[in-house]
Amino acid sequence: MVFHKPPSVIISKDQDELKENVQKFLTARIQHLLEYHGNINIGVSGGSMPKLLCEVWKEMGTIIPWKKMRIFMVDERIVPITHPDSNYGQYIAELPEELHKYVIPAPIQEQDSLHQAAHNYETTLRKEIAPEQMGSTARFDILLLGVGPDGHTCSIFPSTGTERRRLPKLTDFNWVSAVSDSPKPPPKRITLTMPVLNAAKNVAFIITGKEKAHVVKSMYTAATSNTLPLASQSIPAAQVRPMNNNLWYFIDDAAASELKSIPPVPEDAIPPADDEEEEEEEEGDDEEDEE
Numbered sequence: 001m002v003f004h005k006p007p008s009v010i011i012s013k014d015q016d017e018l019k020e021n022v023q024k025f026l027t028a029r030i031q032h033l034l035e036y037h038g039n040i041n042i043g044v045s046g047g048s049m050p051k052l053l054c055e056v057w058k059e060m061g062t063i064i065p066w067k068k069m070r071i072f073m074v075d076e077r078i079v080p081i082t083h084p085d086s087n088y089g090q091y092i093a094e095l096p097e098e099l100h101k102y103v104i105p106a107p108i109q110e111q112d113s114l115h116q117a118a119h120n121y122e123t124t125l126r127k128e129i130a131p132e133q134m135g136s137t138a139r140f141d142i143l144l145l146g147v148g149p150d151g152h153t154c155s156i157f158p159s160t161g162t163e164r165r166r167l168p169k170l171t172d173f174n175w176v177s178a179v180s181d182s183p184k185p186p187p188k189r190i191t192l193t194m195p196v197l198n199a200a201k202n203v204a205f206i207i208t209g210k211e212k213a214h215v216v217k218s219m220y221t222a223a224t225s226n227t228l229p230l231a232s233q234s235i236p237a238a239q240v241r242p243m244n245n246n247l248w249y250f251i252d253d254a255a256a257s258e259l260k261s262i263p264p265v266p267e268d269a270i271p272p273a274d275d276e277e278e279e280e281e282e283e284g285d286d287e288e289d290e291e
């Protein structure tokens with residue numbers, strides 16, 4: 001008996017179908033979120049995601065209420081934004097200039113220490129997202145996460161024998177931490193922390209390629225069990241299980257190739273998130289605000 005709703009696994013036969021499914025998901029979620037006050041805060045990943053996501057956004061056109069959107073990086077490499085490794089730089093290169101003001105960069109200065117870079121980004125997030133905090137954790141409306149073949153997500157990497165050099169807690173909340181020795185270049189990065197990922201209202205992974213099929217299997221095994229299976233403990237992506245269970249996997253056939261059996265996905269292919277639960281949470285938040 002699993003005590004929480006399993007993730008909605010939407011398998012696409014190719015990149016075009018994957019983009020179509022991601023577009024349906026974003027359209028449904030954004031239309032739902034528009035009923036609530038404030039900006040729609042979306043965390044996005046780097047790597048292979050910027051190109052795919054910007055193509056989806058171009059296809060969505062005016063469905064996206066850009067004036068109410070704030071796009072944040074879920075992680076960033078400590079390089080100039082003009083460097084090809086900059087996640088923010090990739091989005092800016094893909095999007096028309098008039099949309100750049102809705103994409104919020106991590107304020108990285110080359111002379112800053114990792115400590116300072118993480119603290120500065122946390123300060124930015126606390127200014128932009130503070131009203132949506134659930135308790136002491138930033139609460140993104142949507143997180144769009146990628147996964148590496150080693151199971152990393154954002155820049156949260158599996159801890160190998162030599163524990164990744166973690167910076168001490170930077171603030172009471174620690175929404176952002178830093179990595180000084182990423183196994184995937186470049187080595188220096190800042191990243192949202194796991195509590196922030198699991199506090200989000202909607203979390204969708206977008207994963208393609210056979211080299212990630214074993215990670216998808218571990219993620220699904222973890223997401224459909226009440227404890228974190230041992231094999232998944234070293235796979236950060238398998239630890240992403242949002243508290244409200246609004247979790248989607250948008251994967252292609254190759255990334256799904258190690259999934260044995262998957263419950264049928266509802267007819268509309270993008271089952272709406274458990275809005276009642278979210279509304280209750282929203283009301284809960286409002287009650288908290290009134291205290």
Ligand SMILES: O=C1O[C@H](COP(=O)(O)O)[C@@H](O)[C@H](O)[C@H]1O
Binds near residue numbers: 155
């Ligand atoms: O380095 C990173 O890797 C992950 C996965 O990238 P992908 O190209 O394999 O999809 C990405 O989600 C993260 O934002 C990035 O910094």
